[in-house]
Amino acid sequence: ALTDASPDTTDALRVLHRVFGYGSFRGEQQEIIEQVVAGGDALVLMPTGGGKSLCYQIPALVRDGTGVVISPLIALMQDQVDALTALGVRAGFLNSTQDPYERQAVEQAFLADELDLLYLAPERLRTEGTQRLLDRGKVSLFAIDEAHCVAQWGHDFRPDYLALSMLHERWPKVPRIALTATATEATHAEIATRLGLTDARHFVASFDRPNIQYRIVPKNNPLKQLLELIRTEHDGDAGVVYCLSRSSVEKTAAFLVEQGIDAVPYHAGMDAAARAANQSRFLREDGVVVVATIAFGMGIDKPDVRFVAHLDLPKSVEGYYQETGRAGRDGEPATAWLAYGLQDVVQQRKLIDGSEGDETHRRSLAAHLDAMLALCETVDCRRVRLLAYFGQSAEPCGNCDTCLTPAESWDGTVAAQKLLSTVWRLARERRQKFGAGQIIDILQGKKTAKAIQFDHDQLSVFGVGADLSTAEWRGVVRQLLALGLLAVEGDYGTLVLTDGSGEVLGGRRQVSMRKETAPARSARKESGS
Ligand code: ADP
Numbered sequence: 001a002l003t004d005a006s007p008d009t010t011d012a013l014r015v016l017h018r019v020f021g022y023g024s025f026r027g028e029q030q031e032i033i034e035q036v037v038a039g040g041d042a043l044v045l046m047p048t049g050g051g052k053s054l055c056y057q058i059p060a061l062v063r064d065g066t067g068v069v070i071s072p073l074i075a076l077m078q079d080q081v082d083a084l085t086a087l088g089v090r091a092g093f094l095n096s097t098q099d100p101y102e103r104q105a106v107e108q109a110f111l112a113d114e115l116d117l118l119y120l121a122p123e124r125l126r127t128e129g130t131q132r133l134l135d136r137g138k139v140s141l142f143a144i145d146e147a148h149c150v151a152q153w154g155h156d157f158r159p160d161y162l163a164l165s166m167l168h169e170r171w172p173k174v175p176r177i178a179l180t181a182t183a184t185e186a187t188h189a190e191i192a193t194r195l196g197l198t199d200a201r202h203f204v205a206s207f208d209r210p211n212i213q214y215r216i217v218p219k220n221n222p223l224k225q226l227l228e229l230i231r232t233e234h235d236g237d238a239g240v241v242y243c244l245s246r247s248s249v250e251k252t253a254a255f256l257v258e259q260g261i262d263a264v265p266y267h268a269g270m271d272a273a274a275r276a277a278n279q280s281r282f283l284r285e286d287g288v289v290v291v292a293t294i295a296f297g298m299g300i301d302k303p304d305v306r307f308v309a310h311l312d313l314p315k316s317v318e319g320y321y322q323e324t325g326r327a328g329r330d331g332e333p334a335t336a337w338l339a340y341g342l343q344d345v346v347q348q349r350k351l352i353d354g355s356e357g358d359e360t361h362r363r364s365l366a367a368h369l370d371a372m373l374a375l376c377e378t379v380d381c382r383r384v385r386l387l388a389y390f391g392q393s394a395e396p397c398g399n400c401d402t403c404l405t406p407a408e409s410w411d412g413t414v415a416a417q418k419l420l421s422t423v424w425r426l427a428r429e430r431r432q433k434f435g436a437g438q439i440i441d442i443l444q445g446k447k448t449a450k451a452i453q454f455d456h457d458q459l460s461v462f463g464v465g466a467d468l469s470t471a472e473w474r475g476v477v478r479q480l481l482a483l484g485l486l487a488v489e490g491d492y493g494t495l496v497l498t499d500g501s502g503e504v505l506g507g508r509r510q511v512s513m514r515k516e517t518a519p520a521r522s523a524r525k526e527s528g529s
Pocket residue numbers: 022023024025026029046047048049050051052053054301
């Protein structure tokens with residue numbers, strides 16, 4: 001590669017200065033690079049933006065031969081190769097987007113030992129042709145990027161990754177480095193097992209992003225709440241707003257533009273040119289807000305994103321962490337803001353019930369959602385909970401909403417019993433099922449047309465919950481759903497009991513709840529929905 005001196009730390013440092021123009025290594029980069037340069041295997045867990053790329057790019061430059069990088073992000077390969085080429089690194093890629101001539105040129109360069117780095121899509125490696133190609137050239141290392149894709153029940157599972165265990169069998173002398181930004185201890189262990197990284201050194205970076213302020217607020221009027229966040233704290237800042245559906249992306253972007261904010265939509269349903277144009281405006285100009293589905297962002301590296309806002313609940317803590325992690329990569333203060341409400345729980349549970357795959361898969365999705373819900377409902381420091389999810393411990397941070405305005409908890413057992421027994425009575429005595437709105441009206445003793453139509457004012461539970469506001473009752477429903485002590489069913493979001501409900505009704509289980517912090521005004525606003 002670049003130098004013919006013996007591969008050691010000075011080489012690595014020289015490459016860092018000369019090729020990449022950086023003064024010093026970050027975090028554990030140096031140790032990781034030394035391990036791989038010396039021919040050892042490594043498993044690297046480092047948060048997004050932590051600087052994983054250098055951990056294999058530098059060893060590839062220091063060691064003889066070509067570093068082969070396996071990455072599922074085909075769309076980004078061209079960009080990565082262009083960026084490296086601009087630095088004077090000899091890089092190429094092989095994937096399905098190329099014509100045979102382009103492919104051949106890259107293969108020739110590899111065989112002539114004229115490449116420092118070769119990016120490969122995982123499915124390429126399965127072909128005998130590619131394997132023979134690698135045999136004929138000189139591979140300096142294998143880097144397995146986004147290694148969590150090998151975890152079978154993870155949210156990014158790629159079957160092609162399972163075949164990567166073959167790397168070690170076929171090329172036992174070539175060092176391997178697996179890298180990921182998403183790893184709970186379980187995923188971590190699964191990566192090591194599935195890739196056969198038995199002798200690998202593990203490098204686990206802290207997942208803490210101290211400059212990001214985490215906030216999770218009750219959702220009542222999300223567009224208005226978002227606008228207020230932008231206007232009061234992030235006027236003119238670059239930001240990303242995540243929505244679950246393409247239609248809400250369009251709607252939200254249009255709303256922000258109407259309000260004079262420089263916002264652009266981004267989702268997989270848009271035509272490729274418009275999407276690319278929006279992405280490039282976001283990357284190159286100052287203060288652009290991208291409203292996007294989660295399709296946006298994998299591999300996006302913009303240092304000065306000042307806020308990431310979620311208008312819908314992420315499906316997992318991994319997803320939340322990765323998406324919020326796009327904020328504040330420059331280390332300056334940034335905000336991760338999520339608006340979360342009852343409807344999110346209903347919607348996500350419905351998505352899981354209707355999802356493809358077997359029962360095990362659904363159970364795994366539900367477990368991921370439960371962890372996310374627990375993070376939303378916690379009265380503890382968000383950061384402590386977030387890091388605990390990744391198996392790391394921390395002290396309360398002083399830079400999250402629960403640290404800044406301590407959330408109170410209250411004993412919601414009696415309220416839960418009132419609510420659950422209303423659901424139970426309606427089902428048992430009337431063979432009726434209703435959504436949260438009607439159940440809450442009954443508890444509060446509201447003589448609405450619907451109450452009269454269904455004789456609900458005759459129920460013994462009618463009005464037993466007049467002591468709590470609508471927002472508070474919605475909080476009770478949301479938290480019971482989050483805890484699995486209540487469930488939703490069907491297209492109308494009707495409430496039904498679960499096995500756990502009986503324990504609460506029978507007084508065998510206490511329910512501690514997070515106090516609602518919504519102002520009274522939003523409580524009134526919600527009562528119609
Ligand atoms: P990851 O792949 O972990 O998300 P990247 O490898 O893309 O992170 O690095 C994130 C950013 O940090 C990039 O802009 C990269 O150039 C920069 N970076 C990485 N290592 C260093 C370093 N030692 N000094 C300065 N900047 C660095």
